[in-house]
Amino acid sequence: MIQTILDALSYGGLYGLAALGIGLVFGVMRLVNFAHGELIAIGAYLLIVTIDLGLPISIGIAVTGTAILALLMEFSVFKRLRLAEPSVLLIASFGVSVFLQRLYEVIFGALPLSGQIAPWMTGVIEFGDTTITRGSVVTIGLALVLLGGMWFFIEKTTLGLQIRAASSDFHTARLLGVRSNRVIGAAFVFSGVLAAAVAFVLVTQRGSVDPLFGVNITILALVGTVIGGLGSLQGAALGGFAVGTTISLLNSFLGNYRIYTYTWLFILVIIVLLVRPGGLISNKAVKERV
Amino acid sequence: MSNDLLPSSQLPGVTRFQWQQLLGPIFVVVIVAYAASSVSASFAFLTEGTLALLVMVLALQVLIGNSGVLSFGQAAFAMVGGFASGLLTVPVRIKENVLDELWEPLKMVNMGIYPSLVIAVAIGAFLAFITGLFLMRLSGLAAGIATFALLMVADNVLFNWRLIGPGPQVMPQVPKFDFIDESIAIAVLTMFVVYLIGISRRGRLLRATREDALAARALGASIWRLRVLFFTVSGGIAALSGAMYAHHAGAVSARDFYLGFTFTTLAMLVIGGASSVWGAVVGTILVTAIGQVLLVFEGGVTLGSIEFTLPNGVRGLVIAAALVVILIWRPRGVTGGKEFRLPFLSRT
Numbered sequence: 001m002i003q004t005i006l007d008a009l010s011y012g013g014l015y016g017l018a019a020l021g022i023g024l025v026f027g028v029m030r031l032v033n034f035a036h037g038e039l040i041a042i043g044a045y046l047l048i049v050t051i052d053l054g055l056p057i058s059i060g061i062a063v064t065g066t067a068i069l070a071l072l073m074e075f076s077v078f079k080r081l082r083l084a085e086p087s088v089l090l091i092a093s094f095g096v097s098v099f100l101q102r103l104y105e106v107i108f109g110a111l112p113l114s115g116q117i118a119p120w121m122t123g124v125i126e127f128g129d130t131t132i133t134r135g136s137v138v139t140i141g142l143a144l145v146l147l148g149g150m151w152f153f154i155e156k157t158t159l160g161l162q163i164r165a166a167s168s169d170f171h172t173a174r175l176l177g178v179r180s181n182r183v184i185g186a187a188f189v190f191s192g193v194l195a196a197a198v199a200f201v202l203v204t205q206r207g208s209v210d211p212l213f214g215v216n217i218t219i220l221a222l223v224g225t226v227i228g229g230l231g232s233l234q235g236a237a238l239g240g241f242a243v244g245t246t247i248s249l250l251n252s253f254l255g256n257y258r259i260y261t262y263t264w265l266f267i268l269v270i271i272v273l274l275v276r277p278g279g280l281i282s283n284k285a286v287k288e289r290v
Numbered sequence: 291m292s293n294d295l296l297p298s299s300q301l302p303g304v305t306r307f308q309w310q311q312l313l314g315p316i317f318v319v320v321i322v323a324y325a326a327s328s329v330s331a332s333f334a335f336l337t338e339g340t341l342a343l344l345v346m347v348l349a350l351q352v353l354i355g356n357s358g359v360l361s362f363g364q365a366a367f368a369m370v371g372g373f374a375s376g377l378l379t380v381p382v383r384i385k386e387n388v389l390d391e392l393w394e395p396l397k398m399v400n401m402g403i404y405p406s407l408v409i410a411v412a413i414g415a416f417l418a419f420i421t422g423l424f425l426m427r428l429s430g431l432a433a434g435i436a437t438f439a440l441l442m443v444a445d446n447v448l449f450n451w452r453l454i455g456p457g458p459q460v461m462p463q464v465p466k467f468d469f470i471d472e473s474i475a476i477a478v479l480t481m482f483v484v485y486l487i488g489i490s491r492r493g494r495l496l497r498a499t500r501e502d503a504l505a506a507r508a509l510g511a512s513i514w515r516l517r518v519l520f521f522t523v524s525g526g527i528a529a530l531s532g533a534m535y536a537h538h539a540g541a542v543s544a545r546d547f548y549l550g551f552t553f554t555t556l557a558m559l560v561i562g563g564a565s566s567v568w569g570a571v572v573g574t575i576l577v578t579a580i581g582q583v584l585l586v587f588e589g590g591v592t593l594g595s596i597e598f599t600l601p602n603g604v605r606g607l608v609i610a611a612a613l614v615v616i617l618i619w620r621p622r623g624v625t626g627g628k629e630f631r632l633p634f635l636s637r638t
Contacts, residue, residue, distance in 0.1 A: 034430065080618045086431035087360040091560060092617045094362075098553050099610035105603030211603075215549075219442065226435055262446040273436045274424060278372040 003132050010136040011244035013143025014201050018221035019240025020150060021194035023233050026225065027167030028180075028187045031078060034093040036221070037214025038100035039192055042069050043199025044209040045108060048115035055118060057254045063196040070192030074185060097215075104211040114208035121204045137167050139201050146197055149236060150190070154233060159186055167233065220247065223269050229279020239279065312485045314630030315571040316478050319344065322575060323477075324560025327470045334470055334537075336582070341473040342534035343607055344574040346555045347562075348477075348484045349527035351570040354559065356493055357517050358500035362552055363437030364528040365445030367418055369547040371410040371529025372536040373448060373455045376464045378406035379537075384463045392451035403465055403537055407476075410533040411526045419518065420523020426517035449544040460543040464536045473534060480527055485567045489522060492516055496539065557613040568630040573623065580612070581605050 018036070025033050046062040053061075077096055081089055121135040154160035159182075165173040166183045174180050198217065203209055221240050228239020243265070250261045272280055323341060327334035349364055377385075377392075378401050385397045421440060428436050448455055455461065467473055487493050496516040499506035503513060536542040554577070562573020590599040616623060 032429065032435065077614055077618065084617070084621070085418060087434050090360065090431060090434045091556065092614055094553060095557070095610045095613040095617065099607060099614065102603040102606035106601045106607060112601060160622065223439075224434070230431075251606060259450045260446065263443050266442040266446070269439040270424065270436045270443075273432045273439075274426060277432055 002130050003136070004249070006132055006136040006140065007252070008245040008248040010139035010143070010201075011248035012241040012243075013140050013147070014198060015221050015224055015244030015247075016237045016241035017146055017194050017215065018198045018217050019145055019224035019228065019243070020147070020233065020237040021191040021198070022218070022221055022225045023228070023230070023236025024163070024187045024191045024194075025184075026236075027228055027233060028163060028170065028184050029082075029089075031080065031089045031093060031168075032086070032225075032230075033073075033191070034090070034218065034222075035073060035097040035100060036191065036195060037216075037218030038067050038097055038104070039070055039195035039197045040202065040214035040217065041100070041104060041197040041209060041211065042066055044203040044213050045104065045113065047200060047203050048113050048209055051115055051117055058117075059196075059200065062199065063193055064197040065275050066199070067189045067192035070188040070195070071185060074188045079184075080179070087230065101211045101215075108209075108211070110211060112208035112210040115203075116207065117200070117204045135201075135205060142197060142201065146194065150194075150233075150237075153190070159183070163187055164233070203220050220244075220265075223265055226269050227272050232279060235279050291565070307489050308629075310632050311568070311629040312482070314632065315485075315568045316481055318498070318575075318630075319477060319481065319571055320474060323474050323488075325472065328573050336578075337472055338467065338473045338538045339535070339589045340574060341477045341577070342475050342531050342538050343555060343558065344590040345480045346528060346531035346551075346569065347532060347570045347574050348480050348557045348567065349524045349531060350555055351560045351567060352484045352487060352563060353520050353524035355565040355569075356488055356496045356500070357520055359426070359517060359521075360434040361425075361437040361524070362434060362522075362556070363421075363440035363444075364524055365547045365552045365555070366441050367414040367525040367528035368532030369444050369448055369544055370417055370532065371414045372532030372542040372547065373461070373544075374413045374529070375410040375533030376461045376542045377405040377455065377534040378409060379403055379465050380461060383627035388459070388462060389452070389456055391457075392455075393453045396454065403467070407530060407533050410529045414529020414532075415522050415526030418528075422521035422525070426514055426521050431545045441548075445544055445548055454539065456543060458544070460541050461536075462541050464540050464542055466540045467537050473538065475593070476530065476534060480530065481567055481571075483523075484527070487520075488567065492519060496520060554609070557609055559623075561612055561616050561623055563627040565622070565627035566625060566629045569623045569625040569627055572625050576624065577609055577612075580608060584608055590613075 008259055018040070021039075022033055022036050025031055025036075034203065036120050043062045043066040046065045047058055050058040050061045077092060078089065081092055084092070121138055123134050124131040125134055125137065154164060162173065162178045163186065165176070165178055170180070173183075195214075199214075202213070202217065220243055224243040225236045225238030226239070227242065228237070229235030247261060247265070251258050254261065323337050327337040333347065346364070346368055349367075350361070353359065353361055353364065377396055380400075382398060382400050389397070425433065425436050425440065428493045440598075449458055450508055451457065495509070495511045498509065499511055499513045500515060507513065532547060535546065539546075545593060558573040559570055560573070562571065562578060564567025584600060584605040587598055587600040588602055588604060590597060592598075620626075
């Protein structure tokens with residue numbers, strides 16, 4: 001029972017991190033980045049390829065590499081589409097996503113690459129007669145630290161203030177002297193760092209990575225972002241958390257009917273978009289007129 | 291802000307029916323299809339599959355090109371069409387052996403390919419109408435995500451519900467088309483329909499709503515009704531494409547119409563040019579041709595004394611890169627979103 005709750009919380013934290021990564025970029029430039037999954041995948045690849053150098057170095061390389069790829073996406077593609085409509089950006093990010101998947105296939109092969117990143121994460125901690133997995137505890141801790149760190153950064157620093165300003169009204173923020181390219185670049189870098197954290201947790205759980213590694217969690221985090229309210233950073237994180245915990249709990253309790261979890265989840269997405277385009281959690285004004 | 295994917299300034303003549311705009315793309319499709327299929331049996335097979343894709347790209351074009359609403363969800367109707375047409379034609383004996391959890395009446399029914407195509411289109415259009423009533427209230431980004439959600443729901447249901455399909459298995463022994471001519475005829479028919487509905491009064495009204503929603507409403511156009519109509523037509527054509535695919539491959543499964551299929555057809559449309567039938571045709575032929583050339587290279591090619599071998603995955607890489615490059619540098623596609631014009635007949 002305790003394990004079930006911890007699992008739910010750790011899933012929630014993980015999806016919250018992924019959703020926040022998507023929400024950060026969405027906030028500043030109205031881009032729903034399908035290619036966020038490929039940021040997660042590159043993080044996982046870098047971890048597995050460099051793990052022989054020792055875990056701290058490997059993590060350093062993965063975080064840096066993921067952040068660089070995120071910036072590269074921005075400079076090579078999205079920066080050139082500043083004036084395009086959100087739906088065009090959506091197609092472009094779909095294209096970037098498939099491009100990177102195939103690139104990973106070319107570089108690393110289509111078959112899964114396995115490796116032990118942090119074997120101690122799969123162990124258990126015993127409290128009297130209850131045992132819990134270390135992985136779930138570490139994930140919850142990591143999510144708390146990163147979400148706390150992001151909260152501090154967004155609420156207490158100048159750059160964070162600028163990101164918030166740009167999220168709520170990009171054009172006015174620009175007029176008031178917020179340097180848009182810098183803010184967007186920062187949002188991409190942080191979304192890359194968050195993707196690397198998600199990659200670390202996922203790859204320790206699964207022990208392998210393939211070109212489609214990040215697709216599933218990205219789709220579900222996207223659901224969280226939409227439910228939480230596109231454009232609201234707390235909403236995105238909370239929405240992702242809600243989706244993660246819900247899926248985990250449904251998987252524990254629904255038994256054989258859990259195969260239809262996605263159906264209900266995505267019907268919920270459509271209903272939210274129709275009825276409350278601003279999201280369930282967020283009460284902010286609707287950004288895009290629909 | 292103008293939607294760059296779709297042209298904001300059509301040439302005045304384009305809204306008027308012109309035979310060259312309709313017959314030009316049809317001639318190109320017929321000639322390319324017969325030429326390619328006469329090369330070899332494997333090319334004929336490829337051509338038949340490409341014609342099914344062309345019909346899907348046309349389904350996307352009739353919706354996205356005319357309304358400007360992005361949909362990632364039309365593959366859901368292709369999935370339904372493929373399943374419907376497959377289930378109606380697979381021999382009863384096979385269904386009893388392989389698909390034992392199937393609903394009894396579905397097990398017992400059996401018919402020819404052509405009636406099954408009609409029913410598949412009807413089911414696809416009906417489901418598109420029902421879902422379109424809701425989804426077509428949205429536009430822009432929200433429509434993109436909601437239609438994506440629709441694809442997820444369709445995949446999840448059809449991948450798991452064995453009462454109405456093969457579930458995660460493959461539905462085998464779907465009767466195949468006998469001749470390439472059948473696929474060509476269906477594709478040509480679809481091009482007629484898509485061009486004529488695009489040029490119709492409602493098509494022009496819908497394009498007007500795309501350019502200036504307020505002005506179009508002032509003319510009395512109901513954006514929602516028009517969009518639902520075109521979403522329904524698009525769903526029916528998508529179902530036709532799925533059914534064609536089933537009768538081409540001789541088997542069908544839910545994952546045939548998932549993200550890869552969605553990406554390929556959307557890339558074809560965007561690369562060719564979303565706002566014209568000609569764009570859909572050019573995009574489909576171009577992407578298929580590029581894919582085939584790269585496929586040959588992936589198998590290894592000897593030029594003089596040097597042997598080239600491209601690693602697997604390069605095909606998808608190049609097509610995805612082409613999509614992104616087109617979006618950045620030529621957002622209206624290689625045709626510029628214009629309909630077919632014979633150079634010496636063109637009036638500007």
